Amino acid sequence: MYRRLLALTLSIAVLVGPARAETRAEERVALVLGMASYISVTPLKNTINDASALAATLEDIGFAVDIRMDATREETLAALEDFAFRAETADIALIYYAGHGVSVQGTTFLIPVDAQVRQAKDIVAASVTMDQMLAAVDGARRMSILILDSCRDNPFPDVIDLRDPEVAKGLTTGKGGLAAPSPDRGTLVAFAARDGAVALDGQGQNSPFNIALRDNIVKPELEISLLFRQVRDDVLAATSNQQEPTTYGALPGEPFYLTGGATASAEPGVQELAVAWQRVVAADRETLERSAAAGDSRSLVGLALAKLDRQSTDYAPQEALKLLDQAVAAGDPDAKYRLAKVLEGGLGVDPDPGRARTLYAEAAEAKIPAALNDMGYFHFTGELGLDKDRDKALTLFQEAAAQGHTEAMFNVASFAANGLVPDLGPQDAADLLYRALRGGSELALDGLLNNADKFPGETWAGLQQILADKGLYDGTVDGSFGPGTRRAVLAAYGIFETEN
Numbered sequence: 001m002y003r004r005l006l007a008l009t010l011s012i013a014v015l016v017g018p019a020r021a022e023t024r025a026e027e028r029v030a031l032v033l034g035m036a037s038y039i040s041v042t043p044l045k046n047t048i049n050d051a052s053a054l055a056a057t058l059e060d061i062g063f064a065v066d067i068r069m070d071a072t073r074e075e076t077l078a079a080l081e082d083f084a085f086r087a088e089t090a091d092i093a094l095i096y097y098a099g100h101g102v103s104v105q106g107t108t109f110l111i112p113v114d115a116q117v118r119q120a121k122d123i124v125a126a127s128v129t130m131d132q133m134l135a136a137v138d139g140a141r142r143m144s145i146l147i148l149d150s151c152r153d154n155p156f157p158d159v160i161d162l163r164d165p166e167v168a169k170g171l172t173t174g175k176g177g178l179a180a181p182s183p184d185r186g187t188l189v190a191f192a193a194r195d196g197a198v199a200l201d202g203q204g205q206n207s208p209f210n211i212a213l214r215d216n217i218v219k220p221e222l223e224i225s226l227l228f229r230q231v232r233d234d235v236l237a238a239t240s241n242q243q244e245p246t247t248y249g250a251l252p253g254e255p256f257y258l259t260g261g262a263t264a265s266a267e268p269g270v271q272e273l274a275v276a277w278q279r280v281v282a283a284d285r286e287t288l289e290r291s292a293a294a295g296d297s298r299s300l301v302g303l304a305l306a307k308l309d310r311q312s313t314d315y316a317p318q319e320a321l322k323l324l325d326q327a328v329a330a331g332d333p334d335a336k337y338r339l340a341k342v343l344e345g346g347l348g349v350d351p352d353p354g355r356a357r358t359l360y361a362e363a364a365e366a367k368i369p370a371a372l373n374d375m376g377y378f379h380f381t382g383e384l385g386l387d388k389d390r391d392k393a394l395t396l397f398q399e400a401a402a403q404g405h406t407e408a409m410f411n412v413a414s415f416a417a418n419g420l421v422p423d424l425g426p427q428d429a430a431d432l433l434y435r436a437l438r439g440g441s442e443l444a445l446d447g448l449l450n451n452a453d454k455f456p457g458e459t460w461a462g463l464q465q466i467l468a469d470k471g472l473y474d475g476t477v478d479g480s481f482g483p484g485t486r487r488a489v490l491a492a493y494g495i496f497e498t499e500n
Helices: 047-060 073-087 122-126 130-137 208-217 224-238 270-293 297-306 317-329 333-345 353-365 369-381 390-402 406-417 426-438 442-450 457-469 483-493
Strands: 020-024 028-034 064-069 092-098 101-104 107-110 143-149 187-191 246-248 495-499
Touching: 028 047, 028 073, 047 064, 047 092, 047 208, 064 073, 073 092, 073 130, 092 130, 107 130, 130 143, 130 187, 143 208, 187 224, 208 224, 224 246, 224 270, 270 297, 270 333, 297 317, 297 333, 317 333, 333 353, 333 369, 353 369, 369 390, 369 406, 390 406, 406 426, 406 442, 426 442, 426 457, 426 483, 442 483, 457 483, 483 495
Parallel strands: 028 064, 028 092, 092 143, 143 187
Antiparallel strands: 020 495, 101 107, 187 246
16 A cells, blocks of 8 residues: 655554554444324335344344434434444444435425425425435545435425426436436445335335345345345345446445444555455455456456455466456546556566556546545656656645545645745644544554644644634643644544543
8 A cells, every 4th residue: 555645754653652542433324214104294104124124233233223203304314413423433434214204306305204395495494415415424534325215206205306308307216216316436326226216115014125235235255246245136126127226436446344343544555455356256256356347446456356355266466467457448547546546566477667657547536535635746846757746745635635635635724834835734634633543544544643743833823723612622822732732633533641
């Protein structure tokens, strides 16, 4: 793994001494919402059963679950605000919603039980949007998941006519269902039925989608993309092909599991990814190969990286290059980034810095955050055949930081704190440092705890104020680094330290 860190050369130190105890924020958090007892629209049959059953399953596999049943709009928004803060220090955050939902002009509205809709415009004030749920789940450090089991018939047929072309604009059907989302990279959205289609309640206590989800989510060696493919297949079989669940979103290049132990680190290198994908191949080679043959570029990348695991019998670097080239030819920017890593380091193949530079640049153009940060590093240091250009480097670091790359946030903050970034000052540096901490940056944590003197008092004062506003610091905002500030920095990262 290459760390593109410029401002400080750090080593990860022991952060907590023997006289202290620590607890860590939950690594997996979930918010489960079930709506059934509607005041002014048709009640639903299975949603409470579905939400309760899934909440129990999530708890069984290690999620810290917040359950809200028959919530009003105000209660739902409050739950989302609380969950959003908790999600920031979790590796995986998941929201499941079972209830009425409707899409109007491309916006998906999820309906709390107290919704009163007498005319079409009331839907905005009466509902919670899918975008609000995405905002609540998006802060997770590694994987954000939103599952909407709400693709049922239009609950407001008397006031919202989805057949009207002006109302139904952006929909794929006039019957009901939800509009296709466009989630950020690293966020997966799952619909119980294809966008624009209507889901089925089933004949029993739970819907076919809920049953398939619970059956598969507990399987310990089922990678998340393969998990939802299996859910789709099970629902198609259970409904005689009447209902097809669908997922949306560009997943990162590393494999993820909802059950079955740790996955790769936050920004794994090629060798770590190779081992991780070899684990997927060992568990379900057939599904991965079938998906790759169907043109899924992430599966192609996974199969390629698995062939770079030197400890496996599948080790075949030239075959890996061919598979990566296939994914690159399909235009996958993540494949370009992974192939650039392989060619930069010569991992099992001859190094090719020229092509690596081209691929890094193309991945950066596609706004892959790690590629933006890496290109910033190359421009700053003059490596990989580029001329040194600090202004270009800082622009790229800032782009990467805006995309949520925590290492880039720390890079920009380190320079801004010392007046080296035009138009950014100590308060901007403090904000970036806080965001890097919440995003799980070990570099930011180590830099702040063990190199506190590298940041001026104005930046520390700004950070103290942010920590105080978030309820993490109750000391004086004086710009000095002491035990109270140290504990608050740890708490922002997700480590809660107490005296023994």
